[in-house]
Amino acid sequence: AQKVTQAQTEISVVEKEDVTLDCVYETRDTTYYLFWYKQPPSGELVFLIRRNSFDEQNEISGRYSWNFQKSTSSFNFTITASQVVDSAVYFCALSEAGQNFVFGPGTRLSVLP
Amino acid sequence: DSGVTQTPKHLITATGQRVTLRCSPRSGDLSVYWYQQSLDQGLQFLIQYYNGEERAKGNILERFSAQQFPDLHSELNLSSLELGDSALYFCASSAHGTVPTGELFFGEGSRLTVL
Numbered sequence: 696a697q698k699v700t701q702a703q704t705e706i707s708v709v710e711k712e713d714v715t716l717d718c719v720y721e722t723r724d725t726t727y728y729l730f731w732y733k734q735p736p737s738g739e740l741v742f743l744i745r746r747n748s749f750d751e752q753n754e755i756s757g758r759y760s761w762n763f764q765k766s767t768s769s770f771n772f773t774i775t776a777s778q779v780v781d782s783a784v785y786f787c788a789l790s791e792a793g794q795n796f797v798f799g800p801g802t803r804l805s806v807l808p
Numbered sequence: 809d810s811g812v813t814q815t816p817k818h819l820i821t822a823t824g825q826r827v828t829l830r831c832s833p834r835s836g837d838l839s840v841y842w843y844q845q846s847l848d849q850g851l852q853f854l855i856q857y858y859n860g861e862e863r864a865k866g867n868i869l870e871r872f873s874a875q876q877f878p879d880l881h882s883e884l885n886l887s888s889l890e891l892g893d894s895a896l897y898f899c900a901s902s903a904h905g906t907v908p909t910g911e912l913f914f915g916e917g918s919r920l921t922v923l
Contacts, residue, residue: 730911739810740898740914786851795841795864796912798851 697722699789699799707805708777716772716802718787724748729763729770730788734801740786746770777806811835814899814915822923826887829918833880833901839863840882841902841912842874846895857882886920894922 698721708714720729731743744754746763754761758775774781787799811834821827833840842854853866857876868874871889876882886893896919900912 732914737916738896738919739916740900741810742911742913745911795853795856795866797853798843800850 697724697727697789697791697797699787699797701785701787701799701802703802704800705803705805707807709807710779711776712806713773713775714777714804714806716774716785716787716804718770718772718799720768720770720787720789722768722789722791724791727789727791730790730796731761731770731772732786732788732798733783734786735783743772743785774804777804779806779808782806810913810915812899812901812913812915814897814918816918817916818919818921820921820923821889823889823891825889825922826885827889827920829884829886829897829899829920831882831884831899831901831915833882833899834913837901837903837913838880839902840876840880841900842868842882842884843898843900844895845898845917846892851898854884889920889922891922894920896920 700719727748729746733741751763760773762771782805784801784803786801788796790796813832815830838859841856844852854868855874856864860876871887874884896917898917900914902910902912
């Protein structure tokens with residue numbers, strides 16, 4: 696069965712600090728997809744990134760970067776120079792062939808001014 | 809704006825009642841997913857429809873049912889409501905049928921409060 700673990704329930708940082716959100720997944724499939732979503736206080740879920748299991752290249756998008764390591768089944772998310780607007784709950788998710796999305800429990804990030 | 813529309817945004821009702829939540833997917837998306845987000849359960853997958861047919865079922869209670877209509881909008885029906893059904897119900901859509909290799913686009917959610 697597929698599973699997503701986000702061990703950090705809550706993280707607080709001060710603005711401009713870097714922060715890494717951890718995501719560890721379990722799957723028996725060789726083909727799978729990993730995602731990160733952001734849920735700001737307003738409540739909507741915003742897609743951030745998708746990675747497939749064959750693409751281990753790390754990705755950078757502005758202040759956001761993702762580190763995908765199959766060897767440790769991790770797909771960590773780093774925010775550089777955090778801002779107050781980054782305050783949100785961040786969800787990691789996994790989908791396998793023929794299965795639906797499974798979301799992790801989420802990490803609540805608070806960025807303090 | 810994700811392009812997914814959910815109504816109503818907020819709903820307050822009493823135990824034992826029945827409510828219907830509505831979702832219009834993004835233009836062109838054939839798949840609709842329903843998720844429940846409660847404080848203690850996180851995001852739980854309920855059910856998926858693809859082009860009018862049920863495609864996958866998650867932890868959906870027997871008191872709940874859903875359908876997808878020919879115009880691709882979907883409705884989630886919740887009956888015999890209990891206090892524990894209070895949650896944020898999300899609808900999401902994607903272009904893909906079986907494996908959601910692409911991202912899911914979420915609506916803003918319908919917040920249900922059962923008193």
